[in-house]
Amino acid sequence: MTDRLTHTPRSDALVNRERILDAAREVFAADGLSAPMREVARRAGVGPATLYRHFPTKESLITAAFRDQMRACRAIVHEGLADPDAWRGFCFVIEELCVLHARNGGFTAAFMSAYPDAIDFGADRGAALAAVAESARRAKATGRLRPDFVIDDLILVLMANAGIDAEAAPERVAASRRFAALAIQALRAAPDASPLPPVPRLAPAIPR
Known part of the structure; x- marks a missing residue:
């Protein structure tokens, strides 16, 4: 029982940290680095206090996330x-x-x-x-x-x-x-006619 009580909080903290980092990568990818910290906390499903306990500044969060x-x-x-x-x-x-x-x-x-x-x-x-x-x-x-x-x-x-x-x-x-x-x-220093990789569909097909 003592061992469980000692390690469970640490496990919860690690889970929260990974959830925050996953959420940060998603938020920053979608909204850029100017996205507010509260949005990261919301996406991670944690409170702001938990977020700031792990990452006191946005700089520390961005550094860890990437x-x-x-x-x-x-x-x-x-x-x-x-x-x-x-x-x-x-x-x-x-x-x-x-x-x-x-x-x-x-x-x-x-x-x-x-x-x-x-x-x-x-x-x-x-x-x-x-x-x-x-x-x-x-x-x-x-x-x-x-x-x-x-x-x-x-x-x-x-x-x-x-x-x-x-x-x-x-x-x-x-x-x-x-x-x-x-x-x-x-x-290239000189032109080259090597074939390009295939292009994916990025835009709707142009109607004929």
Whole structure:
């Protein structure tokens, strides 16, 4: 009985924390990072006091909500860097980052934002961007990446990718892969006529 009394509150707290994080990802994906904390609490089915006990600030909530996505982001970049074919590795990074952001609606906004209190998140983002810059440097050395590419171009690609609007996740991911292929063609030092991935249906059929 003593063991149950000791561990049950901790289990409840962990359940509440996960419910809050799941709700935060849904709310921020739908309404952006400006969504109020009370909406996150409502979606999670907890009171504001419970929410603030776990996450005293919105910055701490956003950082925790997207920590796994940030780790995945860094893993993608380092996998691309490990490819002996620098251009292929760079293309892998562009495509998989677009897909990662497409699968996690609020992550792009979180990635772009700067929170002074979220030290770990900011450090991870800086490391990821530095790794992308190194991947780009290697790709330029092959002569296949246009020489005027700068890291801000990646930010433009991710911002545009975030605008893909599809209700179902499979269509959103398919659209993101096609968009990434278009972006990669634009970043090539020389034109390429490789076929694009299939395009999903994103708009009603045009009547004949």
